[in-house]
Amino acid sequence: MPQAAPVPALAPLDGDTITARLKELAAFTEVPGELTRLTLTPAHKRAAAQVSYWMREAGLTQVHMDATGSIVGRYPADRANAKTLLIGSHIDTVRNAGIYDGNLGVLTAIAAVEALKTSGIRLPFAIEVAAFADEEGVRFLSTLTSSKAMAGLFDPRSLEDVDAQGISRIEALRSFGAPVDRVADCRRDPQDMLGYVEVHIEQGPVLEAAGAPLGIVTGIAGASRGHVRVRGEAGHSGTLPMAMRHDALAAAAEMILAVEARGRANGDDLVATVGTLVIAGSAVNVVPGEVQFSLDVRTLNDDLRHAALADIRATVAEIAARRGVRASVDIGHEVPAAPCHGPLKERMAEVVESLGLPALRLPSGAGHDAMVFRGIMPMAMLFVRSQNGSHNPREYAAPADIGLAAEALYAFLLKTAQEV
Numbered sequence: 001m002p003q004a005a006p007v008p009a010l011a012p013l014d015g016d017t018i019t020a021r022l023k024e025l026a027a028f029t030e031v032p033g034e035l036t037r038l039t040l041t042p043a044h045k046r047a048a049a050q051v052s053y054w055m056r057e058a059g060l061t062q063v064h065m066d067a068t069g070s071i072v073g074r075y076p077a078d079r080a081n082a083k084t085l086l087i088g089s090h091i092d093t094v095r096n097a098g099i100y101d102g103n104l105g106v107l108t109a110i111a112a113v114e115a116l117k118t119s120g121i122r123l124p125f126a127i128e129v130a131a132f133a134d135e136e137g138v139r140f141l142s143t144l145t146s147s148k149a150m151a152g153l154f155d156p157r158s159l160e161d162v163d164a165q166g167i168s169r170i171e172a173l174r175s176f177g178a179p180v181d182r183v184a185d186c187r188r189d190p191q192d193m194l195g196y197v198e199v200h201i202e203q204g205p206v207l208e209a210a211g212a213p214l215g216i217v218t219g220i221a222g223a224s225r226g227h228v229r230v231r232g233e234a235g236h237s238g239t240l241p242m243a244m245r246h247d248a249l250a251a252a253a254e255m256i257l258a259v260e261a262r263g264r265a266n267g268d269d270l271v272a273t274v275g276t277l278v279i280a281g282s283a284v285n286v287v288p289g290e291v292q293f294s295l296d297v298r299t300l301n302d303d304l305r306h307a308a309l310a311d312i313r314a315t316v317a318e319i320a321a322r323r324g325v326r327a328s329v330d331i332g333h334e335v336p337a338a339p340c341h342g343p344l345k346e347r348m349a350e351v352v353e354s355l356g357l358p359a360l361r362l363p364s365g366a367g368h369d370a371m372v373f374r375g376i377m378p379m380a381m382l383f384v385r386s387q388n389g390s391h392n393p394r395e396y397a398a399p400a401d402i403g404l405a406a407e408a409l410y411a412f413l414l415k416t417a418q419e420v
Contacts, residue, residue, distance in 0.1 A: 104384065
């Protein structure tokens with residue numbers, strides 16, 4: 001087992017300290033009694049101000065708001081012309097969120113830097129901590145705009161996205177105080193970067209089931225998302241004989257079960273989900289004539305995902321022909337898988353083992369800011385055990401687990417200094 005990196009008994013790395021800050025940050029919400037902090041809202045701006053304060057208190061310098069609304073601070077290296085390691089996550093939330101998703105990664109990053117400052121340690125590389133402004137994609141149609149800007153992938157068309165109140169992203173950014181005309185300044189030159197590392201709650205049950213507080217992310221699953229439309233023939237439920245029906249809902253039900261079966265066919269390597277179902281003109285006494293349902297297929301293996309989609313298309317066509325209905329499959333969202341960088345991933349595994357913990361490896365089925373750096377700079381993620389998943393107020397990470405994550409990130413920084 002690798003030799004343990006020195007981890008000081010410092011308050012910044014204590015899970016109770018970080019949990020207290022998570023609860024304090026959760027007070028910045030648009031809806032009293034729940035955590036709802038959509039991107040570029042007044043609640044988000046108050047949270048950004050608090051994060052800025054904690055960054056400065058931790059020893060980060062050049063703390064500023066970038067053109068996308070992210071808060072970024074820098075912990076300088078011990079030498080000139082050093083490379084930079086980017087760490088962090090996001091502080092926007094979904095509606096009625098839990099307090100850990102995204103926020104934990106930001107506060108753990110700040111805690112690790114504060115531990116360095118308290119110990120008087122400078123590293124042979126600089127550290128940038130980013131509190132990204134736009135990861136959840138709830139307020140505007142486009143998402144991940146903050147991390148995409150750092151990766152050099154920002155799409156200017158996203159500035160014209162409008163929210164439910166008709167406010168455009170560019171208007172929201174200006175009201176937020178972001179220097180929106182300087183998006184190009186957000187881009188990090190990959191030649192200057194060591195990579196990106198993100199701590200995040202797992203959002204699933206794997207670590208909890210395994211009894212492991214931390215997990216090494218192997219990669220972020222690629223996703224294909226769209227919908228299936230089934231058109232039959234509507235009719236009166238009392239007068240249309242069963243043998244003469246072209247029931248779109250019955251056909252869709254068989255198709256949905258086929259999607260589930262295809263998802264199960266590869267064990268844990270692939271998931272296939274139908275999450276929404278819309279029945280046009282539905283009524284208790286009408287044979288459904290048109291139905292639309294969603295389709296979401298995810299896996300770390302892009303070839304497997306494409307093969308599964310081809311199988312689903314073929315099965316949908318077979319069911320439609322047999323039942324005398326028409327069906328179309330429309331995939332509007334395609335994101336390739338983002339494998340974590342081998343050396344960074346193994347380094348994280350070594351520091352987790354140095355804490356006397358198992359280095360359990362698992363994929364992420366959910367998207368994260370880390371995924372946008374695919375092919376641009378090395379990236380790695382550390383998962384923290386979470387009860388009740390994520391994106392709900394019942395999500396929970398124990399302070400002891402949070403403290404272990406902070407210690408692991410701190411040890412990862414020290415080990416990276418040895419290897420750089």
